[in-house]
Amino acid sequence: xGQITLxxxxxxxxxxxxxxxxxxxxxDGELVVFVGPSGCGKSTLLxxxxxxxxxxxxxxxxxxxxxxxxxxxxxxxxxVFQSYALYPHMSVRQNLAxxxxxxxxxxxxxxxxxxxxARMLEIEPYLARRPGQLSGGQRQRVAIGRAIVRRPxxxxxxxxxxxxxxxxxxxxxxxxAALHARLSSTMIYVTHDQVEAxxxxxxxxxxxxxxxxxxxxxxxxxNTPANRFVAGFIGAxxxxxxxxxxxxxxxxxxxxxxxxxxxxxxxxxxxxxxQGARITLGIRPQHVTFGSGDKSIKAKIKLVEALGSExxxxxxxxxxxxLVVIPGQHDLASGMDIDLSLSSAPIHLFDKDxxxx
Amino acid sequence: MTAPLETASxxxxxxxxxxxxxxxxxxxxxxxxxxxxxxxxxxxxSGMAIFFLAPNMxxxxxxxxxxxxxxxxxxxxxxxxxxxxxRSYVGADQYQRLFDCSNYLDPLTCQxxxxxxxxxxxxxxVVLQVxxxxxxxxxxxxxxxRNLAARSFWRAVFFFPVLLSPVVVGLIWxxxxxxxxxxxxxxxxxxxxxxxxxxxxxWSFAAAVGVSLWAHMGFYAxxxxxxxxxxxxxxxxxxxxxxxxxxxxxxxxxxxLLMPNLVVVIVLALIRSVQVFDxxxxxxxxxxxxxxxxxxxxxxxxGFVSQPRNPGLAAAASILMGLVLVVLTLVQLxxxxxxxxxxxx
Ligand SMILES: Nc1ncnc2c1ncn2[C@@H]1O[C@H](COP(=O)(O)OP(=O)(O)O)[C@@H](O)[C@H]1O
Ligand SMILES: [Mg+2]
Numbered sequence: 001x002g003q004i005t006l007x008x009x010x011x012x013x014x015x016x017x018x019x020x021x022x023x024x025x026x027x028d029g030e031l032v033v034f035v036g037p038s039g040c041g042k043s044t045l046l047x048x049x050x051x052x053x054x055x056x057x058x059x060x061x062x063x064x065x066x067x068x069x070x071x072x073x074x075x076x077x078x079x080v081f082q083s084y085a086l087y088p089h090m091s092v093r094q095n096l097a098x099x100x101x102x103x104x105x106x107x108x109x110x111x112x113x114x115x116x117x118a119r120m121l122e123i124e125p126y127l128a129r130r131p132g133q134l135s136g137g138q139r140q141r142v143a144i145g146r147a148i149v150r151r152p153x154x155x156x157x158x159x160x161x162x163x164x165x166x167x168x169x170x171x172x173x174x175x176x177a178a179l180h181a182r183l184s185s186t187m188i189y190v191t192h193d194q195v196e197a198x199x200x201x202x203x204x205x206x207x208x209x210x211x212x213x214x215x216x217x218x219x220x221x222x223n224t225p226a227n228r229f230v231a232g233f234i235g236a237x238x239x240x241x242x243x244x245x246x247x248x249x250x251x252x253x254x255x256x257x258x259x260x261x262x263x264x265x266x267x268x269x270x271x272x273x274x275q276g277a278r279i280t281l282g283i284r285p286q287h288v289t290f291g292s293g294d295k296s297i298k299a300k301i302k303l304v305e306a307l308g309s310e311x312x313x314x315x316x317x318x319x320x321x322x323l324v325v326i327p328g329q330h331d332l333a334s335g336m337d338i339d340l341s342l343s344s345a346p347i348h349l350f351d352k353d354x355x356x357x
Numbered sequence: 358m359t360a361p362l363e364t365a366s367x368x369x370x371x372x373x374x375x376x377x378x379x380x381x382x383x384x385x386x387x388x389x390x391x392x393x394x395x396x397x398x399x400x401x402x403s404g405m406a407i408f409f410l411a412p413n414m415x416x417x418x419x420x421x422x423x424x425x426x427x428x429x430x431x432x433x434x435x436x437x438x439x440x441x442x443x444r445s446y447v448g449a450d451q452y453q454r455l456f457d458c459s460n461y462l463d464p465l466t467c468q469x470x471x472x473x474x475x476x477x478x479x480x481x482x483v484v485l486q487v488x489x490x491x492x493x494x495x496x497x498x499x500x501x502x503r504n505l506a507a508r509s510f511w512r513a514v515f516f517f518p519v520l521l522s523p524v525v526v527g528l529i530w531x532x533x534x535x536x537x538x539x540x541x542x543x544x545x546x547x548x549x550x551x552x553x554x555x556x557x558x559x560w561s562f563a564a565a566v567g568v569s570l571w572a573h574m575g576f577y578a579x580x581x582x583x584x585x586x587x588x589x590x591x592x593x594x595x596x597x598x599x600x601x602x603x604x605x606x607x608x609x610x611x612x613x614l615l616m617p618n619l620v621v622v623i624v625l626a627l628i629r630s631v632q633v634f635d636x637x638x639x640x641x642x643x644x645x646x647x648x649x650x651x652x653x654x655x656x657x658x659x660g661f662v663s664q665p666r667n668p669g670l671a672a673a674a675s676i677l678m679g680l681v682l683v684v685l686t687l688v689q690l691x692x693x694x695x696x697x698x699x700x701x702x
Pocket of ligand 1: 036037039042044
């Protein structure tokens with residue numbers, strides 16, 4: 001119960017292609033997060049799964065059964081909308097009951113389910129209120145409650161936290177994770193916030209412009225991003241990229257020349273790179289340390305952000321922007337030249353098309 | 358680096374246009390700035406409020422409040438003279454005359470039977486016309502709110518009659534309904550003998566209701582359409598996910614959320630329906646007999662047409678009608694305020 005398979009799902013609005021062939025297997029009980037920049041088609045994909053949007057081609061199957069021609073109501077899914085979509089003229093209780101009444105469920109069972117969900121979400125005191133008399137966080141719980149009482153095959157959540165303030169978002173995120181653990185049903189969660197994706201997901205699906213860029217666990221995406229886009233999207237602050245050319249390939253070593261002549265030796269995996277090939281180095285800001293020696297680069301500090309627990313340095317390396325995050329507090333000022341060591345940094349390599357090497 | 362350039366040049370073009378449009382405004386502002394500042398120094402801030410409100414209050418006073426008062430004075434005078442000083446004071450006589458009936462259930466037993474016929478006609482007209490109006494406007498709005506082809510064309514079609522002058526509306530339909538009119542021309546091939554619709558008591562009343570319906574429906578449909586479009590789409594999607602039947606969606610979601618607009622429409626339609634006059638007067642002239650005689654026409658004819666004319670009686674009748682309208686308006690204000698409280702988030 002709750003296994004969803006997408007095969008070559010395409011969607012166009014008129015002559016605008018929004019989804020370009022999505023293939024994805026979502027396992028029962030899994031919490032999958034669709035993440036990607038705004039406008040990349042996350043909501044469209046979710047709505048296609050929900051049955052609110054008819055797909056142009058391809059197939060969606062739930063528990064092995066194709067549902068292309070099954071109405072939204074009969075797919076057995078529940079959706080939590082970004083705007084919550086609560087009925088403003090009904091009390092919280094009526095909001096929770098509305099969907100259940102459609103299926104002519106006995107009153108006693110409806111009450112039982114509402115009580116259970118209300119207790120789980122701690123909204124019991126508000127059952128008689130209208131959505132307009134609730135805070136944003138409470139409304140959000142009611143929206144989730146409305147999905148829970150239906151006992152759906154899978155939950156679909158479209159940016160459910162985006163209307164909450166930063167603090168509430170963090171706590172609600174944790175509660176959502178707990179809720180998923182408790183319900184152990186399939187959840188598809190859409191967000192543009194990679195931190196939400198990293199903290200919640202069993203698996204993350206990174207989307208860009210209607211295509212899947214990579215699917216994997218949060219740490220897989222962090223440690224081995226499949227391409228430059230994923231590398232830049234996952235992790236905060238985002239990964240540094242240094243453009244360069246291969247100046248020599250020796251067994252076990254790759255020497256890369258950066259824009260202004262720096263030579264950097266990198267232990268190379270087996271590669272088919274040739275001398276003179278354009279290449280991008282990816283280095284996460286947190287993996288850089290102070291220090292000279294081999295595998296070090298010279299940087300010029302442009303801006304210092306002292307956050308107390310860590311210091312963020314906006315620097316320039318070989319004429320390119322380079323961000324450094326160093327733990328602790330440091331007596332540095334803009335304009336200073338420093339040596340940065342990459343000896344403990346995993347260096348990601350991307351070819352001229354942005355693919356991981 | 359072309360993209361940032363493009364985005365930077367766009368607002369500047371808009372700013373340029375804005376500057377041109379604002380130039381005359383700036384000029385006027387510059388001219389009146391000093392005198393107004395001087396005035397404000399003299400009168401203080403609240404004095405300025407009165408200064409800005411005064412023109413409107415003056416117009417309202419001269420053209421609404423003063424005539425209302427004069428009308429009341431007229432209703433306490435008798436005779437056929439139009440000039441107030443030539444009229445004699447009769448107290449509540451005109452009101453007594455209006456209410457002088459031996460049986461209040463039968464207009465014909467009243468001294469002013471025409472008034473009561475008009476009241477009864479107006480009552481049935483209001484009941485019928487408003488009921489049909491709400492129904493038709495709601496159905497039209499619901500249809501126009503769907504994703505049908507050429508939606509703005511259909512919207513225009515339904516709104517167009519609202520733009521016509523009432524006289525034109527009356528003339529168009531008289532031309533359609535007369536003996537040699539369009540309707541008979543259309544019906545003739547189907548074996549319907551030409552009929553003078555407007556000389557039949559029932560048909561003529563139906564025509565009065567129908568024509569005023571046609572003339573004003575677009576306006577109310579537009580208000581309801583605006584209300585429908587303000588209902589968030591995702592409420593319907595949520596209901597869709599829950600498998601809600603269309604009828605239940607209408608009764609439990611659409612109608613309650615449309616209620617504020619519906620109340621406005623009902624009360625506006627009621628008020629305008631009570632005042633029915635122009636297009637129906639052109640269409641039927643109140644006839645045949647008194648079958649389409651409504652209160653406003655009665656007032657007009659009593660005060661200006663009949664011989665001898667009786668402005669005092671007409672004034673008394675219009676005061677009574679005014680009271681009914683005041684009650685309806687208060688109901689609207691009350692309901693509106695309640696709706697506002699309910700809608701508060
Ligand atoms: N109903 C629609 N008609 C036309 N284009 C649409 C419609 N819905 C979405 N789009 C387009 O599809 C793209 C993806 O939209 P969406 O799925 O909402 O993005 P996301 O949720 O990732 O921000 C956008 O470019 C958007 O303009
Ligand atoms: Mg979206």
